[in-house]
Amino acid sequence: MKIFNRLLNIALLVLPLLTIVSCTTQAPLEIPAIFSDNMVLQQNSQAVIWGKGQPNSEIVVTGDWGNRATTVVEADSSWQTTLSTIEAGGPYTLTVSGSDTVITINNVMLGEVWLASGQSNMEMPLAGWLPNNPVEHSAEVIAGASNPNIRMFTVARNVTSSPATDVTGSWVVSSPETAGSFSATALFFARKLQAELKIPVGIIHSSWGGTPMEAWISPDMLTIDKDFKDLTKKLKQIAPQEAAYKKWLSGMKSINLETTEENPQPYQGIDIFNQYFTNTETDITNWKSMQLPSSFEATEIGEFDGAVWFAKEIVIPQDWAGKELTLTLGAIDDIDVTYLNGKEIGAHEQEGFWQANRVYTIPAAEVTTGKVRLTVKVLDLQGGGGFMGTDKSMRLFRTDDPSVAISVAGEWKYKVGGQLIAHQLYLFDPEKDSFSKRPKVDLVISSQTPGVLYNAMISPLTPFSLKGTIWYQGEANVGRAGQYMRLTSMLITNWRNRFKNETMPFYYVQLAPWNYGDPSGISSAGLRDAQRRMLDIPNTGMAVTLDIGNVNDIHPAKKQEVGERLALWALANDYGIETPFSGPLLRGHEVIGNKVRLTFEHVYDGLVLKSKIPNQFGIAGKDGVFYPATAKIVNETIEVSTPKVKEPVNVRYAYKNGAEASLFNSAGLPAPSFSTEVEIKE
Numbered sequence: 081m082k083i084f085n086r087l088l089n090i091a092l093l094v095l096p097l098l099t100i101v102s103c104t105t106q107a108p109l110e111i112p113a114i115f116s117d118n119m120v121l122q123q124n125s126q127a128v129i130w131g132k133g134q135p136n137s138e139i140v141v142t143g144d145w146g147n148r149a150t151t152v153v154e155a156d157s158s159w160q161t162t163l164s165t166i167e168a169g170g171p172y173t174l175t176v177s178g179s180d181t182v183i184t185i186n187n188v189m190l191g192e193v194w195l196a197s198g199q200s201n202m203e204m205p206l207a208g209w210l211p212n213n214p215v216e217h218s219a220e221v222i223a224g225a226s227n228p229n230i231r232m233f234t235v236a237r238n239v240t241s242s243p244a245t246d247v248t249g250s251w252v253v254s255s256p257e258t259a260g261s262f263s264a265t266a267l268f269f270a271r272k273l274q275a276e277l278k279i280p281v282g283i284i285h286s287s288w289g290g291t292p293m294e295a296w297i298s299p300d301m302l303t304i305d306k307d308f309k310d311l312t313k314k315l316k317q318i319a320p321q322e323a324a325y326k327k328w329l330s331g332m333k334s335i336n337l338e339t340t341e342e343n344p345q346p347y348q349g350i351d352i353f354n355q356y357f358t359n360t361e362t363d364i365t366n367w368k369s370m371q372l373p374s375s376f377e378a379t380e381i382g383e384f385d386g387a388v389w390f391a392k393e394i395v396i397p398q399d400w401a402g403k404e405l406t407l408t409l410g411a412i413d414d415i416d417v418t419y420l421n422g423k424e425i426g427a428h429e430q431e432g433f434w435q436a437n438r439v440y441t442i443p444a445a446e447v448t449t450g451k452v453r454l455t456v457k458v459l460d461l462q463g464g465g466g467f468m469g470t471d472k473s474m475r476l477f478r479t480d481d482p483s484v485a486i487s488v489a490g491e492w493k494y495k496v497g498g499q500l501i502a503h504q505l506y507l508f509d510p511e512k513d514s515f516s517k518r519p520k521v522d523l524v525i526s527s528q529t530p531g532v533l534y535n536a537m538i539s540p541l542t543p544f545s546l547k548g549t550i551w552y553q554g555e556a557n558v559g560r561a562g563q564y565m566r567l568t569s570m571l572i573t574n575w576r577n578r579f580k581n582e583t584m585p586f587y588y589v590q591l592a593p594w595n596y597g598d599p600s601g602i603s604s605a606g607l608r609d610a611q612r613r614m615l616d617i618p619n620t621g622m623a624v625t626l627d628i629g630n631v632n633d634i635h636p637a638k639k640q641e642v643g644e645r646l647a648l649w650a651l652a653n654d655y656g657i658e659t660p661f662s663g664p665l666l667r668g669h670e671v672i673g674n675k676v677r678l679t680f681e682h683v684y685d686g687l688v689l690k691s692k693i694p695n696q697f698g699i700a701g702k703d704g705v706f707y708p709a710t711a712k713i714v715n716e717t718i719e720v721s722t723p724k725v726k727e728p729v730n731v732r733y734a735y736k737n738g739a740e741a742s743l744f745n746s747a748g749l750p751a752p753s754f755s756t757e758v759e760i761k762e
Contacts, residue, residue, distance in 0.1 A: 232266065265642050276651055296537075708722065
């Protein structure tokens with residue numbers, strides 16, 4: 081049976097602190113977490129405010145900028161109203177009054193509110209995921225982050241099969257103490273807007289690394305697509321099972337693993353029944369077996385974030401006695417602590433080491449011959465988890481003679497020690513065999529499941545009044561370019577409808593180059609071209625990153641450029657500021673003899689081809705075989721040709737996973753990957 085993962089834990093989470101004065105405990109007045117101290121409301125709007133209260137009672141919402149709204153609670157205890165806001169400013173106080181309760185929200189600003197969403201490159205904090213995934217200039221920006229006019233609300237990770245009514249999070253003012261945990265891309269976007277507009281900017285940040293676009297679309301919308309229709313129907317059927325699992329989980333002991341100023345290294349020294357699992361007398365006979373290396377997701381564990389203990393017994397040869405040994409385990413995603421006969425021999429207990437090969441030295445004094453037990457505690461924080469290397473990367477050998485080694489790949493015994501939901505690790509007592517007694521759930525849902533992130537992390541925010549959305553996602557959909565175009569259209573329509581903003585700006589990031597296992601492949605190039613083609617949707621824009629990626633790092637460090645390029649689209653199109661905001665965009669192509677002439681929008685004062693960058697243009701005839709081509713600027717066009725193609729049909733630019741930008745406009749902004757083909761090749 082697969083493990084039901086990442087279930088909703090709203091019942092276990094605490095709403096942000098509000099000033100509440102109540103005369104009775106009956107029919108409490110409630111508002112969602114998004115309405116809390118330090119919040120930003122959209123200026124010059126009819127801001128939607130909602131909550132729960134005593135049926136048929138009057139609700140009064142007052143902003144001390146001079147406006148007031150009233151409504152009556154419905155029979156189902158829900159209420160909603162709109163409050164007029166004025167031009168940007170603050171701080172103000174917002175009060176929500178019921179029949180016997182007053183909720184006061186302090187330090188409220190009126191300004192511009194944007195939603196930031198996507199996967200890991202949007203989620204990546206300003207402090208980076210060190211040591212392997214830094215953010216450029218982060219230390220400098222964090223040190224100078226004091227700005228009361230920039231606030232961010234970060235939605236805690238969660239999944240649920242049906243729409244949730246609230247999220248967990250709080251509005252946080254930018255400061256050196258807080259900015260390191262902010263989404264880097266979203267913060268740089270906000271900084272650029274705030275610097276240009278001189279008004280408060282609020283970001284609602286809701287993202288999750290490694291997630292596909294379909295997870296962020298409502299199940300109702302997904303039912304119109306043949307690829308997702310059946311699965312989304314099943315989500316509605318498991319609600320009772322999900323509720324039972326949530327209730328069971330709430331009875332487990334748990335550890336909060338949120339990174340805070342008081343606990344900057346929450347993963348170090350976690351006790352997940354360490355004494356039981358590392359004791360060589362613990363009977364592992366009845367533990368389940370797994371062939372390593374393997375990810376959790378490729379086994380019966382399935383989609384899972386949390387702790388799994390592994391154990392394996394091997395025999396040390398007599399001639400290794402008193403010799404220093406080296407143990408290699410390959411890459412482990414994300415965190416591990418490794419033991420030999422119950423004694424720790426090595427560990428990686430910080431984020432950012434998910435690609436690092438584990439190489440641990442066993443001192444000669446600790447080496448005993450005969451049967452010994454290796455034990456590894458693995459904590460997966462998000463996405464795929466487990467042993468991610470190869471058979472050859474898992475070996476034990478004498479440090480002075482690596483040629484003779486014992487393979488530690490193959491069968492290991494394992495037992496699940498805890499499940500991670502948001503920042504809470506729920507512990508499963510191995511001696512009580514708690515995990516095997518969990519309630520049955522027929523459908524395994526995770527952050528990969530269509531619709532569940534919308535249900536848990538977007539739906540509870542609707543219909544909060546927004547100016548627009550920024551989006552950085554696509555890596556998890558590489559290889560599905562045609563489908564991605566349908567999904568993009570559905571997501572934008574879906575969100576505009578649910579946020580009651582039919583023309584809401586939607587600005588997104590075209591994927592940066594990464595090797596995807598083959599720098600010369602085209603799987604991600606196809607998705608980049610799908611993203612370019614979605615610019616046909618009104619009120620959309622795309623920040624191009626071909627020149628600021630890293631072919632060896634899926635999390636490029638240049639987040640400032642990304643955020644600021646997104647901001648250029650907003651400044652030019654939504655705030656009336658005259659500024660170049662886009663790189664050259666393909667407008668059309670024409671075959672002229674043995675050449676293809678390309679025309680562009682957003683050329684500004686001219687096109688620029690950087691000669692030091694390897695050729696990025698290819699040309700093909702009717703056979704569809706693309707050959708490297710010569711590109712030449714002619715006025716505001718580019719002519720592409722090669723002697724190998726006498727009758728050209730199509731042109732591609734930067735159409736490989738590991739592409740580099742060579743085409744720019746006079747403003748220094750790069751052109752996106754593109755193909756003139758009618759159908760996207762992926």
